[in-house]
Structure formats: C-alpha cells, structure tokens
C-alpha cells in the first residue's frame with residue numbers, strides 16, 4: 001500500500017438512499033464514484049450512466065460537515081429480495097474487515113470534486 005496518509009474519516013453513520021426518495025437519490029447518484037460499478041450483493045453491473053441505475057445507494061460517512069464517504073450500490077433484484085438491514089450489516093462487516101475498523105484511510109477516499 002502506498003500513499004497512505006493516516007485516517008481520512010471515521011464511519012459514524014450509514015444511510016440507504018433508495019430510488020423511492022427521488023431527490024435524495026438523485027443527489028446520492030451524483031456523488032456515486034465511477035469506481036462503484038456493480039451491485040454490492042450480486043456483482044451485477046450497475047452504477048452511474050451508461051450502466052444500469054441502482055435501486056439503492058449505500059453511504060457510510062462521518063457527518064454532514066465531512067464530505068467524504070464510502071459508497072456502494074444495490075441492484076433492483078437484491079434491493080427487493082434482501083432485507084436492507086442485512087445488506088447494510090454485511091457491507092459494514094466487509095468494510096470493517098477491509099480497513100481493520102471504522103477509520104478509513106485517506107487513500108480510499110472517493111474522488112470528489
């Protein structure tokens with residue numbers, strides 16, 4: 001690993017923004033990094049255009065003051081068959097294992113304008 005500059009932010013909260021809330025969803029989709037290009041559950045290709053639009057976007061971040069966050073996408077099939085709480089738990093556990101905690105290093109911050 002190169003370029004690690006310590007903790008960038010700490011996951012304090014998790015949100016699921018579904019397409020049922022169009023305004024919040026459009027906002028989340030705008031911030032979705034290009035690197036997020038598949039469903040977090042089944043790896044189906046979804047993400048920003050030209051890919052298929054996700055049914056929900058998962059966001060783990062610190063606070064409203066801290067713009068950095070980790071994003072994931074959920075496809076329509078998984079969004080309608082899997083309990084959201086289960087999806088979030090699995091996702092968070094994966095993040096926790098990957099980063100060894102909820103402190104997210106700088107190098108993993110998504111590219112934001």
Ligand SMILES: [Zn+2]
Nearest residue numbers: 039042075078
């Ligand atoms: Zn899926």
